[in-house]
Amino acid sequence: MVAEKQHIMIKGVKEGLVFLLDDSCELDLLLDELHYKLEKTHQQLLTGPLVHVHVKLGARQLGDEDKERIRTVIRAQGNLIVQSVESESATGSQPSQSPPGIQLISGIIRSGQTMEREGDLLLTGDVNPGGTIISTGDIYVMGALRGVAHAGVNGRTDVIIAASLMRPTQLRIADIISRPPEEWMSGDPAMEFAFLNEGTMQMDKISQLYRLRNNPIMLRGV
Secondary structure, eight states, X not given: OXXXXXTEEEEEETTEEEEXXXXXXXXXXXXXXXXXXXXXXXXXXXXXXXXXXXXXXXXXXXXXXXXXXXXXXXXXXXXXXXXXXXXXXXXXXXXXXXXXXXXEEESOBOTTOEEEESSOEEEESOXXXXXXXXXXXXXXXXXXXOSEEEEOTTSOSSOOEEEEEEOOXXXXXXXXXXXXXXXXXXXXXXXXXXXXXXXXXXXXXXXXXXXXXXXXXXXXOO
């Protein structure tokens, strides 16, 4: 699917959508065009289930603030979820040297839907029964986790899964799968997190995360 103007191309792929941004166009003009296309031209994308979006910047190099500007425009369109914003050089030469920072996503993961992310993921919303959230890093759910969460999908065992309301059907860290929830869940209304201790999944209050880490992720308001 090719957009009307030459600066942005939107293609449908198996995983969702790929946005190809002209690396010779000024960023402000690109953002204006992106907003216009999403608001006026591609409204058919904004209904139905969650759609995963990968943004390709070409040879353009952007800092975190400018990448966030792009994410903000796309996130405003309901069910579009930005999975990555990458330059050609970053994609080709640095895929595993420095994991991306925590990504904030708002929405609800409904039954039958799966959200995948490289790096740490902060979801402001719920994961409903039958929904799945997957990340190579930590998972933070600022809402109810009632579905499946898999952190450290690439084999990391030092990650955590945290939720405001921990009621999962299954938790998984690396290749360790939690016991049935009724066997280990505390029922405590406080925010909790799951972690591995000597190969066994355990649960604790989020206030105790500092005991596990010397440098926990700091979540700052925007």
